[in-house]
Amino acid sequence: MLPEMAVGTAARERPRSADLYRRGRGVFPAGVTRSTIELDPEPIYMASGTGAYVFDVDGNRFLDLNNNFTTLVHGHGYPPIVEAVSELLRKGSCFSNPTQYEIALAELLIDRIPAVERVRFVNTGTEAVMFAIKAARAYTGRPAIIRFAGCYHGSYDWAETGQNGVTKSGGLGVTIGLPAYAGAPVQSADDVVVLEFNDVEGLERGISQHADHLAAILIDPMPSRAGLLRPIPQFSERLTTLARRYGILVIADEVLNLRQGYQGASARHGIQPDLLTAGKIIGGGFPIGAIGGRSDVMAVFGGDGRPPHVPQGGTFSANPVSMVAGLVAMQAMTPAIFDRLERMGDALCQQLRDCAARLDRPFSVAGAASLFRIHPKPVVPTTYSESRMNAGEEECMHDLTRFFRDRGILLPYGAAACLSTAMTDRDIDQVASVFEQFLKTHDARRWEARS
CATH class of the missing domain: 3.90.1150.10 (Aspartate Aminotransferase, domain 1)
Known part of the structure; x- marks a missing residue:
C-alpha cells in the first residue's frame, strides 16, 4: 500500500x-x-x-x-509496456523499412473505430491534423476549412487560426480568426471559417455561405481547451447532414478524446467523420499520431502503383517503439x-x-x-x-x-x-x-x- x-x-x-x-x-x-x-x-x-x-x-x-x-x-x-519496449530495444529501435508492429496497431484501430478503414501513422497530433487537412483538400479540390473558436488542433497554421477566437474585420463586421502567434501569415485566415461550437444556426449559415470553398469541417467532438464542451445532439446531427449535402469532409480530431470509449468520441456523440485523427493514448507513452478514415479519401496518400496526391513521410513515423507500446496500451483497454x-x-x-x-x-x-x-x-x-x-x-x-x-x-x-x-x-x-x-x-x- x-x-x-x-x-x-x-x-x-x-x-x-x-x-x-x-x-x-x-x-x-x-x-x-x-x-x-x-x-x-x-x-x-x-x-x-x-x-x-x-x-x-x-x-x-x-x-x-x-x-x-x-x-x-x-x-x-x-509494466506490460515497460517489458515489451525493453525487449524490442534489444532488437532495434527504428528502421527505414516497415515492421510488423505498425500493421498490428493499425488493425486494432480499424477493428475498433467505425470511421476508420485505412490508417497512416505520423509522430504527433499536430502532424495528424495537418495531413488530414491536406488529404481533405486533395480529395475535394477545395482549400478552406471550418473550425470552431477556442478549440486546439495543434500548430499547423490553418489549424491554429481561430483557436483564440475571432475579431471584427474593418467596418464590414466580418469576423476573421485570430492568428495564433505574432507574424502568422494573414492569408491563412482567408481559408479558415471560424464558427461557435454548438451554435446550430451559425453552423448552417457558415456552411451555406462558404460551401463551394470548403474542403472540411475540423471538429474536436468534445473540445478540451475550449472548456470540455459537450456537443448538443442537434449540433452533431446538423453538422453531419450539411457536410454530406455539400460534399464537405468531416475531420474528427480525437487526438485527446479517443479515450472517451472503446470506439472513440465521434461514435459516442453521433458525429460521422470521413477522416479521424488520433494520438496520445495510442502511443503508450511514446510520440505518435495517426490519420484514419474512408478508404477512398485515404487513397490520396497513394496506392495501386499511383503516385500520392499527398506525399507523407517522416523519419520516425510508425517507429517500432511507439507501435509496440501503443499496441500493448490499447490491447489492455x-x-x-x-x-x-x-x-x-x-x-x-x-x-x-x-x-x-x-x-x-x-x-x-x-x-x-x-x-x-x-x-x-x-x-x-x-x-x-x-x-x-x-x-x-x-x-x-x-x-x-x-x-x-x-x-x-x-x-x-x-x-x-x-x-x-x-x-x-x-x-x-x-x-x-x-x-x-x-x-x-x-x-x-x-x-x-x-x-
Whole structure:
C-alpha cells in the first residue's frame, strides 16, 4: 500500500526544481521547451512516475491528474509496456523499412473505430491534423476549412487560426480568426471559417455561405481547451447532414478524446467523420499520431502503383517503439476497462458537483468518461464564449491549482484533467476531499470582486 499522500509541497520546498529552472533559463527560451508547462512561479521537475503517482526531484509525491496531457491512460511505468519496449530495444529501435508492429496497431484501430478503414501513422497530433487537412483538400479540390473558436488542433497554421477566437474585420463586421502567434501569415485566415461550437444556426449559415470553398469541417467532438464542451445532439446531427449535402469532409480530431470509449468520441456523440485523427493514448507513452478514415479519401496518400496526391513521410513515423507500446496500451483497454474508467469518472464528477451544491459555491463540472474539468461558473458552459474566464475567475482557478498541488495532487490549469487505469476509488475520494477543503477555505466573493 502506498504511504499517505504528501502534504506541503510549496515552492520553498522544491530547491532542486528551482536550481534546475535556473539552469534551464540559461539554455531554453523561457527556461523550458514547451509553452504548456505551468510556471507558477517555476516548473516542477519530475524524477520518476509509478502508477497514478509522480515524484519530483525533491522527493515530493503527487497524484497525477495530467498524465502528460491525457496521454498516459495506464499511468506511469505500466509494466506490460515497460517489458515489451525493453525487449524490442534489444532488437532495434527504428528502421527505414516497415515492421510488423505498425500493421498490428493499425488493425486494432480499424477493428475498433467505425470511421476508420485505412490508417497512416505520423509522430504527433499536430502532424495528424495537418495531413488530414491536406488529404481533405486533395480529395475535394477545395482549400478552406471550418473550425470552431477556442478549440486546439495543434500548430499547423490553418489549424491554429481561430483557436483564440475571432475579431471584427474593418467596418464590414466580418469576423476573421485570430492568428495564433505574432507574424502568422494573414492569408491563412482567408481559408479558415471560424464558427461557435454548438451554435446550430451559425453552423448552417457558415456552411451555406462558404460551401463551394470548403474542403472540411475540423471538429474536436468534445473540445478540451475550449472548456470540455459537450456537443448538443442537434449540433452533431446538423453538422453531419450539411457536410454530406455539400460534399464537405468531416475531420474528427480525437487526438485527446479517443479515450472517451472503446470506439472513440465521434461514435459516442453521433458525429460521422470521413477522416479521424488520433494520438496520445495510442502511443503508450511514446510520440505518435495517426490519420484514419474512408478508404477512398485515404487513397490520396497513394496506392495501386499511383503516385500520392499527398506525399507523407517522416523519419520516425510508425517507429517500432511507439507501435509496440501503443499496441500493448490499447490491447489492455478492453470494453470492461473503459467502463471501469467511466464509472470512476462519473463518480468523481458527481462528488465534485455535490460538494459545490452543498456548500453553495459557484462551480460546475464538465466531463465525460475519464475526462473532467472544473469551471468557476455556476452553470456548465456549452460554448467557448461562455467558458472564457474573466480576471477574477482566472485567479480563482490558479488558486485552485495551487491548492491541489500543495496537497499532493497535480490538477491542470485551464485544461481537462484525466483519470488513469492505475487510479483507485481512494484516489477519487482524495480528489473530492481536497476540492471540498478548497471550497470551505476560499470565499468566492473575493474573486468576484476582482472580475
